[in-house]
Amino acid sequence: MASESARRKSVGRCLVIHPVLRHGRGAGAGARTPAARLDEAVGLAKAIALDVAAGEVARVAAWSPATLLGKGAIEEFGRAVADHAIDVVVIDAPVTPVQQRNLERAWKCKVIDRTGLILEIFGERARTREGRLQVELAALTYQRSRLVRSWTHLERQRGGFGFLGGPGESQLEIDRRLITDRIAVLKKELEGVKRTRQIHRGARKRVPYPVVALVGYTNAGKSTLFNRLTRATVSSADRLFETLDPTMRRLDLPSGDPAILSDTVGFVSDLPTTLVAAFRATLEEVSEADLIVHVRDVHHSDSEAQRDDVHRVLGEMGLGARVEEGLIEALNKIDLLSPDARNALLNQTQRNDAAVPLSARTGQGCDRLLALLDQRLDGRMPVRLDIKLSDGAALAWLYRHGTVVKREDDEREAHLEVRLSPAELGRFQARHAGDETRRRQ
Secondary structure (H helix, E strand, O other): OOOHHHHOOOOOEEEEEEEEEOOOOEOOOOOOOHHHHHHHHHHHHHHOOOEEEEEEEEEEOOOEOOOEOOHHHHHHHHHHHHHOOOOEEEEOOOOOHHHHHHHHHHHOOEEEEHHHHHHHHHHHHOOOHHHHHHHHHHHHHHHHOOOOOOHHHHHOOOOOOOOOOOOOOOOOOOOHHHHHHHHHHHHHHHHHHHHHHHHHHHHHHOOOOOEEEEEEEOOOOHHHHHHHHHOOOOOOOOOOOOOOOOEEEEEEOOOOOEEEEEEOOOEOOOOOHHHHHHOHHHHHHHHOOOEEEEEEEOOOOOHHHHHHHHHHHHHHOOOHHHHHHOOEEEEEOHHHOOHHHHHHHHHHOOOOOOEEEOOOOOOOOHHHHHHHHHHHHHOOEEEEEEEEOOOHHHHHHHHHHOEEEEEEEOOOEEEEEEEEOHHHHHHHHHHHOEOOEEEEO
């Protein structure tokens, strides 16, 4: 097996371009400045081991349907491509197949857009079978509209999905029927994986351990915090999308009660919709969690915009209500703040029971986060319920929203002890109270 250093050998010299309208906003710029968007795009390119020779903000008067950029910009960047011996140009915006083809002809090098770059990163980083299936599905859905090369490169040793070059990169077109058939196979396999994950989740529900999920923008420090709290050794390098596959470990709370901590894939602005859909099964771990902790990089200049992006993705997952109710915020990387900024943040959040300034690297503030998790989870009180076995909907609701500590069945009823918060108990009683359900004191 090739070493990690061999797999991560640079795949070519790269020019990164973030296009923006002269009198408007960039392509998907959101609340960020063009310079901040360019910095993030450069970070994404470096995450896939590209040798970034230069990064530029391209200000254009209007988007060109044929080439995205104007004639002058194409000529200017063409000279930069020649001067720097560029192998790959990354356009930090959506690029149509026609635009990609025309730019490649003009610059005589490979061109990929933001979606292709993120898919390439995901293709290299995913390690579990489920992660590989999900990323391959997203990549093939993306490639189907482009028909530029064979998907046999999926077996390349370097990983990734071949948008950057390498074996199998001759001018072979993808056969649409082969891709469609492969997508159908992937969807069927993912359904099986999803059923297996539901079985595992059901098994965890039978163990009285609540689940805490870490979410956040990519490179916010989720894996470092995960390792700090659980004493695990999950990879936590300072790279975008270092974690792709969900990881779960036991978390010991200050009270002595155990919980399960889940580390999930990081979010990013303008995440390809194909990836949002493909990773829905993985992100279900978040929707099933008892508590969601949003890890934020408060040292980052775009911390607020990153928070909004995370909230937007959670809303797309159907978790808008959880966001509105308020997530626990782990305000990470305070060790990188100036002393004045750090003290101001500590004073500002001193009486806030939903925001904890901390440093996952040094451990400062982590005890306070653990105490808050313990306090929130302790609010789930044990409730004893007798439910008719015929009332499958009520039983399913309890397993989905509560933690079933104990269950004994007789011929007619299930006698359960369930940990529920007062709000969850109220919702259950409103939905399922009646002759089929009886609460025991």
